[in-house]
Amino acid sequence: MGWSSSSLAMLLSSLTALHDEHKSALQVETFYPMRLVISYDDDATSNVDLYGGVIRLHPAATPIQWLEILKSVTEDSLTELDKNQRALRLNAKAVQNGLNVKLKKGLTCPSIEYHAFVKRLARWLEKDAEALKSGIAQTSNEVALTRLQLVVEADQACRRARLNKDGSIRVGSGMGGNEILKSISRWSKDAREMVEERTVEITKAKDAVALARSQLGLSRVYHETKSTVTLPEVVDSLLRLVKIDAVHNQEVVKLAGQSLGITGRGHFVHLADDGSIVIPHDWT
Numbered sequence: 288m289g290w291s292s293s294s295l296a297m298l299l300s301s302l303t304a305l306h307d308e309h310k311s312a313l314q315v316e317t318f319y320p321m322r323l324v325i326s327y328d329d330d331a332t333s334n335v336d337l338y339g340g341v342i343r344l345h346p347a348a349t350p351i352q353w354l355e356i357l358k359s360v361t362e363d364s365l366t367e368l369d370k371n372q373r374a375l376r377l378n379a380k381a382v383q384n385g386l387n388v389k390l391k392k393g394l395t396c397p398s399i400e401y402h403a404f405v406k407r408l409a410r411w412l413e414k415d416a417e418a419l420k421s422g423i424a425q426t427s428n429e430v431a432l433t434r435l436q437l438v439v440e441a442d443q444a445c446r447r448a449r450l451n452k453d454g455s456i457r458v459g460s461g462m463g464g465n466e467i468l469k470s471i472s473r474w475s476k477d478a479r480e481m482v483e484e485r486t487v488e489i490t491k492a493k494d495a496v497a498l499a500r501s502q503l504g505l506s507r508v509y510h511e512t513k514s515t516v517t518l519p520e521v522v523d524s525l526l527r528l529v530k531i532d533a534v535h536n537q538e539v540v541k542l543a544g545q546s547l548g549i550t551g552r553g554h555f556v557h558l559a560d561d562g563s564i565v566i567p568h569d570w571t
């Protein structure tokens with residue numbers, strides 16, 4: 288949400304007080320395994336998602352409105368959630384084994400839409416097993432070597448398959464089995480090469496982080512996930528920081544015990560809400 292820690296703490300405190308005061312009005316003793324999501328998303332079709340296992344509360348809503356949402360969760364709700372999750376795991380296993388892929392729900396895909404996609408694809412695999420074997424036989428022998436990741440986005444957000452920067456293949460929830468198979472065949476080689484490149488980048492980034500923590504005494508080093516900074520840029524930034532000339536060594540010592548964040552270009556050096564020192568990767 289982009290909230291500060293203090294604002295989030297106040298919201299959670301209000302929610303805890305609401306639970307303590309109205310606990311007897313709730314229909315269940317525990318909401319487990321459901322997750323609580325506090326979001327401004329006004330496009331959500333339901334505040335209680337029995338496919339994704341999410342209770343969604345709007346931060347601008349009143350405590351009474353929150354209570355009504357929490358009261359709507361019953362034992363039957365949890366039973367239905369468990370049933371849906373079991374079906375998803377069963378269907379996902381069939382799809383992942385049949386196509387030799389890993390499935391992931393994209394940010395734009397509603398849970399119910401994702402469940403329907405996986406179920407439909409599993410049924411297609413069961414029905415058209417011979418067609419599947421024929422399709423794979425026409426592709427490179429490399430297709431079956433490593434499981435590629437399919438990221439399923441909402442149908443309106445993804446009409447055609449695309450290759451993501453991390454080597455995953457983005458598909459739409461409205462795509463059929465044959466189209467999915469053709470997409471895997473088309474993008475498998477490029478996707479695998481990108482995954483290998485990404486693996487090398489991650490290894491180099493881990494080494495650079497370990498070196499920076501060791502040399503500068505940093506307690507934590509991270510790159511901001513919502514920024515445009517890339518792993519090679521993070522590595523370059525950290526290596527330059529480690530190699531600072533002797534004139535500035537005394538300043539570097541001041542970083543000992545601190546948490547350091549690397550962000551994209553165009554930002555000033557600043558303190559994050561958690562006290563981390565955040566610097567742009569192209570610092571001078």
